[in-house]
Amino acid sequence: MFELMVTGRFAAAHSLRNFNGRCEALHGHNWKVEVVVYGDKLDKADLLMDFGELKKLMNQALDNLDHRHLNEVPPFDRLNPSSEQIARHIAQQVALGLPEHVRVRRVSAWESDDSRASYLPD
Numbered sequence: 001m002f003e004l005m006v007t008g009r010f011a012a013a014h015s016l017r018n019f020n021g022r023c024e025a026l027h028g029h030n031w032k033v034e035v036v037v038y039g040d041k042l043d044k045a046d047l048l049m050d051f052g053e054l055k056k057l058m059n060q061a062l063d064n065l066d067h068r069h070l071n072e073v074p075p076f077d078r079l080n081p082s083s084e085q086i087a088r089h090i091a092q093q094v095a096l097g098l099p100e101h102v103r104v105r106r107v108s109a110w111e112s113d114d115s116r117a118s119y120l121p122d
Contacts, residue, residue, distance in 0.1 A: 002048040003038045003105060006055045010062040014070040014081040026069075031086070032110035033062060035094055039102040049102050054094075061093035083109045083117035091119045 013028040035058045039048050065073060070081035079085050091107040098104070103121070110116040 001038055001040050002042065003036060004048055004051065004054055005034060005036045006051060006058055008033045008035075008055070008058050008062050010066040012065050012068050012070050014076070016082060017071075017080050019080075029111040031065075032116075033058065033087075033090060034106070034108040034110075035090065036105045036107070037094075037098065037102050038105045039099075041101040043099075049099055053097075057094045057097040058090070060097075061090045083111050083115070084119065087117050087119035091121055095121070 009030065009032055011028065011030050013026055015026045016023045035054065037049070037054060042048060065086070070076045070086070073081075075089060076085070079089075087107045087109040090109065091104045094107070095104050106118050106120045108116045108118040
């Protein structure tokens, strides 16, 4: 099995609905995102996939979130923009563009240096 990982960053504001705490108020983060994909087949160049293509897929997902109020950006206009939901959303967006033999293993959304949530698709 082979695994690739790319990282990216975006800045965004959000507020957590139905949360009884400080994060219910509007606040922002400089997010770090890690996208890990895997597969057991290499292409004709002996690559799982091109790092540049994986980074492009990740950046397409992040560009829609960057410098935005996440509560106003679909699907977070309906879903709570928690770190968990953000990680899942990015995983789903990246998965749409992956080659057939490559799958998302994990997406982690770091809202600070010591706090992250990860989504691991089935």
